[in-house]
Amino acid sequence: MGLMGESARLLNARQSHGKRGSTGDAAPWPPPANPHRYPRWPAFWERFRIGSPPPREPETPLPKRTERTHQVTQIEAVMETSYATFTHAFESLLGRMPVEALSVLHSLSAEAARERLASYVGPLDFSLFQKLDHGAIVTALVGRPCKATTYVFGNALIAVEMTRHVARAGLYVPLRLFVEAIDEDRVRITYDLPSSLMADFGSPEVNDVARGLDEKVTRILDETSKVADQGRRG
Numbered sequence: 001m002g003l004m005g006e007s008a009r010l011l012n013a014r015q016s017h018g019k020r021g022s023t024g025d026a027a028p029w030p031p032p033a034n035p036h037r038y039p040r041w042p043a044f045w046e047r048f049r050i051g052s053p054p055p056r057e058p059e060t061p062l063p064k065r066t067e068r069t070h071q072v073t074q075i076e077a078v079m080e081t082s083y084a085t086f087t088h089a090f091e092s093l094l095g096r097m098p099v100e101a102l103s104v105l106h107s108l109s110a111e112a113a114r115e116r117l118a119s120y121v122g123p124l125d126f127s128l129f130q131k132l133d134h135g136a137i138v139t140a141l142v143g144r145p146c147k148a149t150t151y152v153f154g155n156a157l158i159a160v161e162m163t164r165h166v167a168r169a170g171l172y173v174p175l176r177l178f179v180e181a182i183d184e185d186r187v188r189i190t191y192d193l194p195s196s197l198m199a200d201f202g203s204p205e206v207n208d209v210a211r212g213l214d215e216k217v218t219r220i221l222d223e224t225s226k227v228a229d230q231g232r233r234g
């Protein structure tokens with residue numbers, strides 16, 4: 001059919017607007033957004049109809065609150081050294097991580113950010129993020145002498161190898177370690193095994209990194225014991 005013939009059909013279709021068909025339905029003009037409502041619509045218009053995307057499946061709403069039981073392996077170790085000797089030895093093996101440094105990483109390239117974070121790491125791959133002196137609070141408010149500290153420590157470059165797969169792994173990194181004086185020459189060290197903290201996420205990649213953290217924590221405590229022994233002998 002030529003252009004003139006096609007134009008004539010367009011004009012006739014427009015003039016027929018408002019006329020009733022055999023079904024009693026008015027033929028709308030221009031074609032409706034959903035021509036399937038008008039099964040007798042001339043096949044001519046089908047060549048101009050733009051297909052609509054398939055309907056989306058309804059999204060399952062996220063629960064507002066869930067509860068689950070999480071089994072964690074907690075490690076306790078007693079070390080034959082004074083509180084002061086242990087804390088000095090442990091802290092000597094940690095780098096220092098200025099928390100405010102994290103707020104400027106977005107302005108750096110990936111390579112520059114990695115170099116910046118690596119510069120804060122100590123000889124055994126850990127940095128000190130924060131130290132909380134619980135003993136000072138107990139001593140001041142309760143009136144009972146107490147020596148106890150929580151260390152918040154970790155490695156941002158190791159953490160991102162987990163959070164890149166499961167962001168919620170950030171709930172457990174940096175790590176936490178608690179040390180308290182039992183008496184003048186003994187301390188108790190308590191921490192949660194990293195791999196047990198991460199296990200419920202069900203990510204093989206996260207689990208691999210977390211098992212590596214298990215080994216690194218054991219190594220830094222072993223080295224702390226050696227440094228503490230040297231401090232006593234010296």
